[in-house]
Amino acid sequence: MSSDKTEKPTSQKLRQQRRDGQIPSHKNTAEAGSIIFATGILFLMLPALSVTALSMATVAWDSINGTWLEALRKIVPAISKLALLFLMSVALMAIFSLLLELLLNKFNFSARKLTPKFEKFNPFNNVKQLFSLDSLVSLLIKIVYFCFSLINLYFSIYNNTRDVISASTCGMRCLVGLYVNFLKINIGVFLLLCLCIGAADYIIQKRLFLRRNKMTKDEVKREYKTHEGDPHIKSARKSIAITDAMLPGPQQATHVIYGEQCLVAVIYHVGKTMGPFVIGTAKGPSVVRMCALYKELGIPTIFLPSVALDFFRMAELGNFLPPRSAHGMKKILQMAPSKA
Template sequence: MAADSKTEKATPKKRRDERKKGNVFLSNEVTVILGLLGMFVLLRMYFPVLLQVIAGYAKEMFAASSLLTDFTAGGLGNMAYRFFINVLKAGLPLLLTAMALPVIAVGIQTRFLFTAKNFTPKFNRLSPLEGIKKIISLRNMVELIKNILKTIILILILYTVLKKDFLEIVKTMDMDLALSSAFMLNMVFDMIMTIVLVFTVIAGFDFLYQKWDYERRIKMSKQEVKEEFKETEGNPEIKGRIKTLQRQMAQRRMMQAVPQADVIIRNPTHFAVALKYDAEKHAAPVVIAKGQDELALRIVATGEEHGVTVVENRPLARALYAQCELNRPIPVEFYGAVAEVLVYVFKMNQKWSNNGQ
């Protein structure tokens, strides 16, 4: 049970997979409020143009109707054409904005994701049991509470505005048409602005809730994290076994090179470094083998079996082991100390050769 509980944050791979499926974080309230706010701002800015288009069309129709003496197909067609053109002038910017704003709002939240997987039919949705689960889910309960809250707030705003301006609304009956229209229009704009501001706060809370809910839904269990790691990085046990085999093979190759060494510098039991110096190939002695503890003893034993000179120098052996890389020349700072050892070894080997003769 503990292994199946989803307690781990989603990994980057999990997030990419969910995104490919179309499962992304999205707040519909933010989409609605951005669309509503954009339409409100546009309408407030575009309203004078809208009035001008409507007034111009009305004057044009009144003038045309006073000159119209006979209803013909051509005359009616021209009137229909002029009506269509003016409707486009008045309504097309609003229509395009109403279509574009939700797309932009959704695109910003989803980073303009488009996937065809959401169009694939899912027959499990036809299951009555799945339908009941969705009805009583936490997500739907939150949506229900949110919609009830929005309805109550909307009613309260309408009631407050109408109560405050009730007497003024009654007085518009005796006002000039232009003045009463301007008053009603300002009242409607103020009411819409109040609704937008209040719903913006609701959208902010919904954004935070949807973010939390999305992170909760894509959480992973510890077992899922392990399985994903195996898929992406490989099974740790297999990788460990491969590294062990590679290390063993490298050690075997290194031990095969020990007999070719000119000298082995050791720290009695802890460190051993085998050096080879070929003046024609390298400017400095090369480390062909090195080891610690048991491996150091094996290097020394192999060298002694093949007649390689072993020199005990504790500080030099420790320093060479720590700072030198395998199959690389020794650093410059060791030239002097190693040269002394090699000179000693070469003289000793030459002396043994002379005695042998």
């Protein structure tokens, strides 16, 4: 049925959707990118954060026996350094998240998305959104996150149980090294999971967006007709039609050069024209039919495959051939006289 939406959305409709602010949702992809970037920033700033936090703890312990004002005066510089590092990291994360969102949305901005939508207050619409395909995909992604993280944590603990028991007898240094290595492995696996899910979500959301915007055959035909009515296209077609109407008829050709796959008809008078003027071309099966037509008109029809192919490649209807066609024209004149 023509009312079934089975056709892919046209480029014109996708552009209109983008102008209206309707673009694929890449929320999970943006979240994955932000998490990976934030982890990288914290990892790079970890030495400075550790030193600052340790100095703050040392000042706090040393100030226990002093007065409250002395302790405050000592601990404020340490806190300010730690706060400055955190603010710098938060600012970098915010800038990266903003740029990533703009990149995923192809720097698209629409004021229509900011207008309030009162249909969201309708409970029935909220229930429909709850069971929509987008919601189910988002729920599935969260389940994958949870299950994979749980399985990874279980196997990490299971495989390191003996090392934990052995490290407990050698003191704090062994335990610290063991748990730092444990955290590195688990964080690395989690970031790899984020990267895979983010890439998969980007592809899934793009396909879901195209699926939501499918069109019926009637809509595609209607849009095609509307596009064909574009003034620029009409103007170009009118110009081509005028050019074709002004071309001389086939009976005015003086030479016809053809090969097995192409044919070119030209007007050329020695010493009278600037060069061969193209009034007709043919390619493929129509070569035989056009060749017979020109022969019936009594126009010299010359079989020169190499010259015909060369002329066909540089021929434009209603235009003169370029100067490099002179060598081919010389061969043509040697083989047959021009039409009287």
